[in-house]
Amino acid sequence: MKIAIDAMGGDDAPQEIVKGAIKASRDTSAELILVGQKEAIRTELNNYNYDQQQIRVEPASQVITMNESPTRALRKKKDSSIVIGSNLVADNEVDAFVSAGSTGAVMAAATFNIGRIKGVKRPAIGTVFPALEGQTLLLDAGANVDSKAQNLEQQALMGHVYMKEIFAIDNPSVGLLSIGEEKKKGNKLTKKTYELLEEQNDLNFVGNAEGRDIFTGEFDIIVCDGFVGNVVLKTVEGLVKTIFKLLQSEVEKSWLAKIGGLFLKPVLKRLKQKLDYTEYGGAPLLGIDGVTIISHGSSNAKAIANAIKNAEEAAEANLPELIKADIDERTD
Amino acid sequence: MKIAIDAMGGDDAPQEIVKGAIKASRDTSAELILVGQKEAIRTELNNYNYDQQQIRVEPASQVITMNESPTRALRKKKDSSIVIGSNLVADNEVDAFVSAGSTGAVMAAATFNIGRIKGVKRPAIGTVFPALEGQTLLLDAGANVDSKAQNLEQQALMGHVYMKEIFAIDNPSVGLLSIGEEKKKGNKLTKKTYELLEEQNDLNFVGNAEGRDIFTGEFDIIVCDGFVGNVVLKTVEGLVKTIFKLLQSEVEKSWLAKIGGLFLKPVLKRLKQKLDYTEYGGAPLLGIDGVTIISHGSSNAKAIANAIKNAEEAAEANLPELIKADIDERTD
Known part of the structure; x- marks a missing residue:
């Protein structure tokens, strides 16, 4: 090797x-x-x-x-x-x-x-997000914009193989990132992709996922257009940074909080680590x-x-x- | 009234x-x-x-x-x-x-x-996000999917009026949500919208914004298609919830952390409040x-x-x- x-x-x-x-x-x-x-x-x-x-x-x-x-x-x-x-x-x-x-x-x-x-047709970048239970592979995280439904369908298939082989998940669940759980909620791309994913045999397609589902671990894989995925990726990055900054500035406002902050230091460090997707080892170009x-x-x-x-x-x-x-x- | x-x-x-x-x-x-x-x-x-x-x-x-x-x-x-x-x-x-x-x-x-x-042409939902400095109006947060560049252009204009009148910001800065700072980074929709926004007089269009810029306060207004905006909104919601859940479960793992957590309780409450966009009073349907x-x-x-x-x-x-x-x- x-x-x-x-x-x-x-x-x-x-x-x-x-x-x-x-x-x-x-x-x-x-x-x-x-x-x-x-x-x-x-x-x-x-x-x-x-x-x-x-x-x-x-x-x-x-x-x-x-x-x-x-x-x-x-x-x-x-x-x-x-x-x-x-x-x-x-x-x-x-x-x-x-x-x-x-x-x-x-x-x-x-x-x-x-x-x-x-x-x-198009390679995709997979990013593994930490979730409350396990993790979620979001793809595409920015390789393709203006994707077609067939591209998203292939992403789901490639993600399936990846999570099965690398994360040893037997029958990884697949979600389609959209703006509501129901099949008819979404844009032209997601509605068309939904039809394609439904028809795939041996693919554990659960249905639409929403932004909040990225962190629950309910879905092993969530597929989306690379524009959306990249926006999500950077939003998450920015929000995590902002929360820790806000926490720090709030902690510095009082002695009591400062002491609490000291006690919590290892906890906050672990939390930061848990939220840091780079811990998951880079994004595969599938x-x-x-x-x-x-x-x-x-x-x-x-x-x-x-x-x-x-x-x-x-x-x-x-x-x-x-x-x-x-x-x-x-x-x- | x-x-x-x-x-x-x-x-x-x-x-x-x-x-x-x-x-x-x-x-x-x-x-x-x-x-x-x-x-x-x-x-x-x-x-x-x-x-x-x-x-x-x-x-x-x-x-x-x-x-x-x-x-x-x-x-x-x-x-x-x-x-x-x-x-x-x-x-x-x-x-x-x-x-x-x-x-x-x-x-x-x-x-x-x-x-x-x-x-x-199309009404848009504006959502105000808390930022490190001030706040950012993200629109559209879900009224329209498959938007056209003209829709995003009008969102910027409506957002401009809103932030000027309701938040008393003199010359609100406008960003276009995309996947890179450069003009040529993005999808078909953002590239076309960029051209339109550049041409608008008396609009403080700064250029492309990225997901992470939603929380810095660098932009008073960020425009995007409603599909993207809604995904962002729900991602933020989910992530904030997840972070507080993780924090709580980590705190409960040790006595020291529990004490720290007690001391930090008011801080965490304030932080939660600061991150809670409902505090900002609902989303205007512009x-x-x-x-x-x-x-x-x-x-x-x-x-x-x-x-x-x-x-x-x-x-x-x-x-x-x-x-x-x-x-x-x-x-x-």
């Missing part, structure tokens, strides 16, 4: 990425290949004791930044960590690629270099014919280590093959 | 509605007209001392429930509190109508009975030619009192006339 990691992607690259790879290496026997600027990576690696057989560097001289146009960056920066990393997957030199770099660039590189699974995991730009070492673990599991399960088999079977 | 209140709408009607009207009556000289089943309302009113000149009952024998089809309910239940209440506005017998009943039914009744403001305020189904007396206050302010400002004037001016 070999996993390539974009050492240059993310707000705290290469420091946190290298640290994350070191962390991950202690729990896996997979070979970890750090892709990026050799010197910068080596400097970070020198801070740690590690098995040089297990962690190695694959040079890539260029870095694609968050603000670049993905397609232009791919054209101009052939020697970037994202292009080299995705090529390693395409050439079967590694089994998976993890990047906390520009989501758009990773997606474009994966689509152009590795390619889509045959039969999959529908690509090779395992690709996108990590949040703000990923710390722990998040990267989790994403590497996630990549390993997906590669071990041979996720792209399973999705391919599922799509094949249904279109036969 | 006369305000009609749907005494039968909401999870805790008529108790909390009547209590809310009593509460509101202490801070206003407006006449409050409770619309609904006479006996039930009288029974509740008897629990309080109140000025019988100020609070009176307008009989309506039927109740539209949350699960009914709005249009069918309107046809069949001509003597329902929602129909009678909206008719009072239509007949100029009252200056505003407040309801915590079925949003769909209130919207349909307002549209059919009171009618749209001339020039307004674009209707009469003041109509929709309250959350779970509204308590305080929320209803706030909604009544909100309705009074909107009626005093003659909000529909102001919106009409603004739309007229821009289409001249």
